[in-house]
Amino acid sequence: MCAPVNENSADTVNQTPALYPVQSRWDVIVVGAGVAGLRAAQVAYAAGKSVLIIETTERIGGRIATDWVEGFALDRGFQVVLTAYPELKKALHLEDLQLKSFVSGAWVFTGNQTFYPLYDPLRHPIKAFGSLFKSLSVPFLTAKDIVQTIRLRWDIVSKPESACWNNDGLSTLEYLRQRGFSEPFIAAFWMPFLRGVFLDAELSTPASLFRFIFRMFALGTAALPAGGMETLPKTMASTLPSGVFRMNMGVQSATATSVLLESGETLQATSVIGATPSTSEKTVWRGTTCVYYGVAVSPINEAVLVLNGTGRGLINTLCVPTWVHPAYRAQGTKEHLVSVSLLGVHPNPRQAIESELANWFGNEAVDSWRWLKTDVIPHALPVWCGAHPILPTMKDTPIVCGDGASYPSLNGALFSGASAANQALSTFY
Template identity: 30%
Template sequence: MSHGDYDVLVIGAGLAGLRCAALLAARGRSVAVWESGDAVGGRVRTDVVDGFRCDRGFQVLNPAYPELRRAVDVSALALQPFVPGVAIRDTDRARRWVHPLRAPRRVPGMLVRGGLGPRDVTALMHWATPALLPTKLKARRGDVAVAAALDRSGVDGLARRVVDRFLAGVVLDDRGSTSNAFTLLLARMFALGVPGLPAEGMQALPRLMAEPIADRITLNRRVDRIVRDGRGWAVSAAGDTARATQVVVATDPHTAETLTGAPAPQMKGVVTDWWAADDPIPGPALLWVDGRPTPSGPLVNTAVISEVARGYAPAGRQLVAASALIGSDGAPPSESVTRTHASEILGVAAAGWSLVTRHVVPEALPVQPPPLRVRQSVRTPDGLWLCGDHRDTASIQGALVSGRRVAQAIDRCDRRSDTAHA
């Protein structure tokens, strides 16, 4: 069965595929998008369970991402921001570090009560200052693992524990093996913007991106074969075949490897538990980390999500989320262990919490080792196109940029072809 011919067939309706397809459609291309799942978004999904909105895995949206502002009207997402800063469970008390640019008047109090001394501040500034020079960060020369960079800057004690555990939740790496340059690019985004959650959940982002091309997207269509067909390609999915001049593979890395042969990077996993609570949980709408010398459990962070985004929980109820990394053995920690750890970090009893859902995401982010490679090839040797965060940086920003890069490259390719045949 043939579905006709297209200029471009995009396989995958994640952020990269949607960005690529929308740009090409806006330029007058005949574009179709085939998505194997039952909704757009790829790894950016939100489940609604008993009135609770639960994003799959630890996900937040930073409005400072430049490509995000190019791709959508961010105001349409009604972002609910976290309080700028981080809350810390220390051995003797709960501490709070504020965002120095967002709350400068509270910095002296943070230095007094936050467990930081002048030496700590100097060391942190020495490590973070290169974030002010993003063009130099993107140069591969001199990049090292973030653990080595923190060592070199003299970041230790409570400051080191908080930075390590906060970053572990962001890049899903608790060994400090991630590129320091990439980490500082993320730190720059945290300095420029306050992360938040869309009022309707993280999946509101891909839904908004899909609106202009909704009639071009077909769900529940898993591609199993791509072969050359003259000057173009024949793409098959469960017996259906379409032909396209250009094919963009915008799937997860391992599916892309199966379809194209392009080697997939190693991936990092996360497990996120969501609990409902009836009793109010005191404290600000901050992300919490365990800053004690010996953490009592595996969590990299936890938060009372309903304090950040009220619409994530039914009226009168609370929603708590907590995330832990999946180890090399692929086994996530048990829910009872993460629940106990979350209650200790937040400083409340968890006896009345009930599990809403658990998301185990074994392939949540590609690794980003040093030296940082900001741009990887978006075309295979035989002429297929690739996009996704594994072709750029391991972030929403990277996924969106990769989609734009492929759209622009196809435009250039078509212009050259038109010139050659003029």
Template identity: 30%
Template sequence: MEKSAYKIHIIGAGISGLIAAQILENHGYCPVIIEASNSVGGRVKTDVVNDYNLDHGFQVLLTSYPAAQKYLNYDALELQQFLPGATIFKNGKSQTIGDPLRSLSLLLPTLFSSVGTFSDKIKILQLNAFLKKKTLTDIFKTEEKSTLNYLQNFGFSKDMIQTFFKPFFSGIFLEPNLETSSRMFEFVYKMFGDGLAVLPKNGIQAIPNQLKNNLKTTRFQFDTSVKEVKNNLIILQDGSEIKTHFTIIATEASHLVSNLKNQETTWKSCDTLYFESKTRNIQKPIIGLIADEKALINNIFYHTSIETSAKAKQELLSVTIVKEHDLSEEKLVKKVTEDLKTYCNIFDIKFLKRYRINMALPKLTNLQYEISSTETKLTSAIFLAGDILLNGSLNAAMISGERAALGVIQTLEDGLIVDELTSEYS
């Protein structure tokens, strides 16, 4: 049976699904991606609203992600760099800190900032050196504790944790108390230290768009919702059925496979609100952190501080909220507007759009960096992919997609069930 004749279906056109398709294509197969929405990207999407690129949540790409280096063409993405630091808003004042070794403009403001003690600044250098030497394999073998406990054990002061680490990493982990595994902290911190935080000129969806455009023989079936997946059968929400040799589920699988019904992933949620502003009070391409505990808002960023393909005439401001709340959109916009005035001295803004992202990041324990292709195998014909298998990152999404596809390929090459499939579909 020709490789191209095998029916291999991938459910979900997010990063994992697209990488899985690429690996299958590289080995001569022609998969079909079934996607519930009308475009690729999954959680990595961008809308154009009023001539602004609005990402679904504030997202960045870390250039040091090994899998991203392997699968993305950075030059073609026209990546725009963030400064390696942050402007911190506290008690009605702001100050900027960062890594002066990587951006000289941050040297004086960091030296003269009141954020953290002198001891804290020494410990930052020690943490940088420690994680520079630590391998990714070692990071994910280290005993897990909460990030908060990790920072406390490292010796950082309460003020340093509250003023910098909490708002910065809460915006990444999408939870306000730094309960996230220390493995994730070390991994993300190392990735920030080894590379740059960037955004494509066309918004974050340029990443899955590039992966889609790399595919040559993959077929897409958009606006198609799957109800159930069985060994050689996919049942759609409209009741129609698709016969298949293999299925890679590159999305939440618990509601699709009967024996996973009680293993649903818990998800972290967040809100991102976009505003139009005539001016910006952070001139450089750097994130703003709100360190006041009473504030609802966590971090802000002026997307027009970096080069963008959008043709907007004013400034674009995003605001991220990770704390739980039960506010209606109207009351949320009002509260955020008040917080921006109170804590950031930001006035005269116009609300554009709110994104409530209920499934922003998986809430995971026992985080892993790697997974073998055999570990992605659920049944003889069903494989799993997605960052939920490893850790909540773009890097993990890519690795898991690659491994699931290799699992399918290995099964075929081993000839374990080829005869049975060939006779059934001949």
């Protein structure tokens, strides 16, 4: 079904595709093997169309990538799966990812080796009750903040998802203030937490995306798959026949019905889908830096996200992925993996963050940490201006998808991939 369709011979449809066909025609060509491209290919393939995915690199997954270093799975930038993402459940069986969840809540670092644990009382009543005494003395949390958090959750979960996307013109920060949260709670909790999600220092991201993401946290958990985030695109790719992929092949330009490869070859299709990040100069990107350490003794003792609530320093969040998922280390590896996330692009952050880490956990603890890798990712998330995603369509251009054509998240990329494929399928009838 996925072999190239020779217009003159119907019986070639089920044959193994020839590599690099000189003249061939496909029902749908997808450019880019990130999750948006994979989802577009899944939908077109499920509709019985012949599909070709062209990817310029040697690997599937685009911005979702995992490198194995000294027995640890290091995601290229800290990422999580939100199990409630509606589009994810359409793209794969969640159980195939062997997900393990973070504790719902966070530890907030307030300086000088002081951490305040905040747990979701609905998910972890015993933990929440156990830390109640400490929570009551949290310097940045008022009774009103607790009430507002419960009300926010109720307001968002009790309405349909579409209500999240109402464009009220507010930024996330304006919305949090309008909801009545105190400035100290915004600064110590919401700021580092949401900066980690949006990679946006000012929380200028439209409140609609915040409401959607908050809903996802409320309805599901943040989780990691066995073997790193790359398991996700690999699992999606496993639902497609291997013959659909053409790797290490860049596309130079594309129209609605053809692609010109960098090799000079032209391939034809009834419909072309462009699932590559925008290369437009107008696209503004948010960056992040992630630093990994192997540690003999974990600085924390549970699968929780630690937030920098001080408002100072380079570190935004920290976690120990091996607490979340044991399959973030190879069998026989005894150390824990520490992941430290920074906002923005920092080519040489080690000296600065290691002195911050000493303030977090003490000199003695941090001295023995073994640096593994620093990932600097300038193009992590495209800046999103708001409004519910609308796919642009222009005459004689490919159908566009990807998180840049929807909203910056895995769910947005998957949604736009499926929408693009459905748009392509409509050209067949």
